[in-house]
Amino acid sequence: MIMTRIIMSGCNGHMGQVITRIVSERDDCEIVAGIDKFRGVENKYPVYDEIADCKEEADAVIDFSAPSALKGLLEYGKRTKTALILCTTGYNDDEKKAIEEASKDTAILRSANMSLGVNVMAKLVTEAARQLDAAGFDIEIVEKHHRLKKDAPSGTALYLAEAANAGAGGKHTFVYDRSDRSEKRPDNEIGISAVRGGTIPGDHDVIFAGEDEVITFSHRAYSKAVFGKGAVMAALKMNGMQPGLYDMSAVLD
Numbered sequence: 001m002i003m004t005r006i007i008m009s010g011c012n013g014h015m016g017q018v019i020t021r022i023v024s025e026r027d028d029c030e031i032v033a034g035i036d037k038f039r040g041v042e043n044k045y046p047v048y049d050e051i052a053d054c055k056e057e058a059d060a061v062i063d064f065s066a067p068s069a070l071k072g073l074l075e076y077g078k079r080t081k082t083a084l085i086l087c088t089t090g091y092n093d094d095e096k097k098a099i100e101e102a103s104k105d106t107a108i109l110r111s112a113n114m115s116l117g118v119n120v121m122a123k124l125v126t127e128a129a130r131q132l133d134a135a136g137f138d139i140e141i142v143e144k145h146h147r148l149k150k151d152a153p154s155g156t157a158l159y160l161a162e163a164a165n166a167g168a169g170g171k172h173t174f175v176y177d178r179s180d181r182s183e184k185r186p187d188n189e190i191g192i193s194a195v196r197g198g199t200i201p202g203d204h205d206v207i208f209a210g211e212d213e214v215i216t217f218s219h220r221a222y223s224k225a226v227f228g229k230g231a232v233m234a235a236l237k238m239n240g241m242q243p244g245l246y247d248m249s250a251v252l253d
């Protein structure tokens, strides 16, 4: 059996700890080191402030931290050719470009949602939009997350909006706030709304609203383990892959 050695970036955060538990229960992978600026969590592996300081070799880095860690991760990936599984959300356009550039030198998988269910839902949403958008249905997305989440709307809501827009031929713009205008809903937009509260791990509804009928695709994550499992599957899959920019479809197929 191939043993995949993992560096866990953001190891002392919520997702870092979920993955630490998932990996400890498997025998095909291990966490050889963690990266986190925050201390106060006991781990069985060494933890460094920055990935540049990490001495252990690995086959893949799983990152659930913040966009501020990206530069160091990309430099590390380019230098060591270690596969990067980028699960952090909230990257700006320049950061996305830097990821694309670095993927010429090392395998990078980036996905705003690592769960199997959401990735299958995105495919279904594209197909639904292909038929329903042409028939005049309006597309709206509502997402709900816990009160600690920093970015809004969620990366997953944007990913689902892009999936819907792909099915609609790319003609829509995304709208996050309609409070500053007073007009009927234009045809060529997808509205995206964010709700924040409590401990909700992540709910996403893609609503196709037509005349006298509504179709809603819903995904509910009941715990963060769904993202952790997908991230570990991605690390195993990316071990030894050619340089390039991948998404979760590389893991599903």
Ligand SMILES: NC(=O)c1ccc[n+]([C@@H]2O[C@H](COP(=O)([O-])OP(=O)(O)OC[C@H]3O[C@@H](n4cnc5c(N)ncnc54)[C@H](O)[C@@H]3O)[C@@H](O)[C@H]2O)c1
Pocket: 009, 010, 011, 012, 013, 014, 015, 016, 035, 036, 037, 038, 049, 063, 064, 065, 066, 067, 068, 069, 070, 086, 087, 088, 089, 090, 111, 112, 113, 114, 115, 227
């Ligand atoms: N892709 C997915 O499926 C998915 C699922 C859940 C969360 N996320 C995203 O993952 C990220 C982390 O989520 P979380 O709930 O674990 O957050 P968290 O705040 O609990 O954990 C993040 C950890 O990263 C550390 N960190 C932040 N910046 C750092 C840096 N520059 N260098 C080193 N360590 C740094 C923090 O100290 C913290 O311990 C967020 O962007 C979140 O939106 C993605």
